[in-house]
Amino acid sequence: MKESKWSDEQLQELLNQLPKIKDDRDPRDIYQAIEIKMGKQKNRTWILPSIAAAAALLLLFILVPNLMSWQESADKQVELKADRSTSSEQIASENNTILEAKEEDSELIAQDKGSEEQDQAQLFTEPEAEINDEISKKTVESESSPTAVYEEDLAGKEVLTYAIPDKAAQNIVPVSVLVDENPARTKFELFEDTMSRLTEDKWGLEDYYPLKANFTYDRGNKMLTVDVPADHPYSMSSTTEILLEKVLSNIMNNLDIEKINFMTEGEIGIEFSHYGYRKEFIPENSNGNLIYYFLYPNGADSTPFLVPLREELNSIKDALLAMKKNRTENNLQASIPEDIDFETEEIQDGKLLIRFNNESEIINDESTLHAIEAILLTAKDFDFDTVKLENADVDKIGKFDLTEELKVPIAANKRDLPN
Template sequence: MKKSEWSDKELMELLKEMPKIEDYRHPRDIYQNLPIKRRKKMPWLLPGLATAAALLLFFILIPKLMDGNQFSLDHAKQESTQEAKVAKEDNDSSGTANGDPQKDQATIMKKAELSNEKIAATAIYDDAANGETVLTYWVPDDQAQNLVPVSTIVNNAEGKDWLTLFNENMANLRETEWRLTDYYPLKATLSYDKVGETVIVDVPADHPYAQGSTSEVIFINTLKNLVASNSTAKKLRFKTNGQLGLEAGNNFYEELDVSPVKNHAYFFYYPNGSEVPFLVPSPEPFKDIKSALQAMGASIETHQLHGITLGINDVSSSGQTLTISFNENSSMNNDQQTVWSFEAILLTAKEFGFEKVIVNNPPIDKLGPFDLTQEIKVPIAPNLRETK
């Protein structure tokens, strides 16, 4: 038989490079279990078998060990990535719940500020007017039941009088878009007599304001309201093609006195298909502010006017300042509907000559753009709308 080509030294070096295999038996026990005859007859076989077994184990175990190590690394990376992802999702869903409390509060306050910005006032106030001219147009609703005041802010860099601006801008109203009657521009020429403090209304012979009593009433009331809400004029004078007098419906008009619009309560009017109301004065005036505010809790069905959502418990006044108290059992939400209701109260206060409103023991401090802990000025005009 051919002698092994491996020397003892080479085998020892090879075995040192192989994975360590430990056998906890005593060498004496190992040799006692070997057949003596086989040891004597084949002493050369043991080193070869050990070498072959070691090589076999080497080629079998090394790939598995390498694969196992790679799997462990990949698995560790995967778990680390997954844990980071979960941590991020938890952080996103809970904000900075386990972070800096000041940052948490700042985030909450920022969201609250954004929410309040969305709750807007609909009337025009001093800060919005900013010295420019405010014009109020009175537009009939689509059923010709109410005259809806619609206000706009007009730049008046050239210093024009109110009636010139009124005439220039009335063609820009978007009544159809607002779901109101397409009423402007008026089929009339309006001019102003400063000496007599009189607005002169000159209509053509074929004017449409003589087509029935409804058309007549709307036209006359529209003129009265627009003059009273935009100027200090005291009279209306009517002409037809330059000649004194106006035939309208069943009446003939030459002059009418104009008095300020006052002592009305404001209600919600929702045009058909609209979720945003106009704030509209009641058809009839009230004797005092308390009765007006109490009436605002109910609707006026005949004119499709809806009551406000705030209940007034008590009112008192001092000079031109009105103090109101809400019902003790009434809740006040910081939402758009409540802002509209509060604006209706402010506009009603303006109708009775008040310039400021104080809320006694307000249920909440902030209501949209209003600070209920401070005196609040009444609006300049209702229902701000943009024109073309």
């Protein structure tokens, strides 16, 4: 800011030049006016606090009920929280009580007191591992059912065994089905009626039945006549002729037939490409015994078929040892594990004793059950009626009670027919 250039004398001169102020009012009038103004100022100072106080009272009147309601709500919230806390503590206490009761019941169950309350508690306190083990055990037992036909299966039933080729035409698989007994029908008639019900393809075998022929059965003479059409499929190759021969041999063996006559559309004889003209079929006498191996046409995880091969062996011991080897030329698997060692002893009255060595591990599983069935079927063909298994690690395998003598099966490879 610039400094003023006016001197004191100049300012005084300028002030003297201003017009003079003159008040002609009486001094009393001036005083009275001042007093009036002072009174108004005092009144204004008193009114404002009064208005403020009134407003405060009004605000308080409005807010107090809300404050009281809020306080009541807050008190209820506190009470509710207290109740909830008490309820949670009570539930926790009850759960602890239940848990303690369950633990006490479990202890009582472990002590095997056998009361009804203990049994009921056991349903809820049984460890999960034990439940899983029980389910697994039931599953194993249900899946590990025998594959052969046994004496107890024949109540009101007739067993029919069909010789069915596998898809590679390497093996003849005996498959047994159960049908209701019918006194009005011969076993061969039941056999013929059931041919069309077989499900070979589902079983992983060749679709072979029903045979393309008409049959006449002479029960008195134990003779069967087979009449084929001119375009029959059994002379296409030497393989088809061999398969037919094996199938017919099986039919004769299972149905007590001694002779089969051949015909073609009512005329005597059948012309074969390999065997030539044949009027009848009489199976050759076969030497040796049937030894059973495993065939898995539906994969290694499926139930195996027990397939017999006829071999000339000196004893049942040699037969059982042979069953520990695979037969790769026939696509057959060993039916007795290689690591299972045993001794055999032939006892009088058709009994066979098999004693496992201490190093052999015998497990209650499906493969061991099927191995036992293979042993029983082979023992049957060696003219044994029962087999006793000793020194096994378990007392039971599937349905087989190893503490008892096991009866040989009636027939191999039981399969169900469609309804």
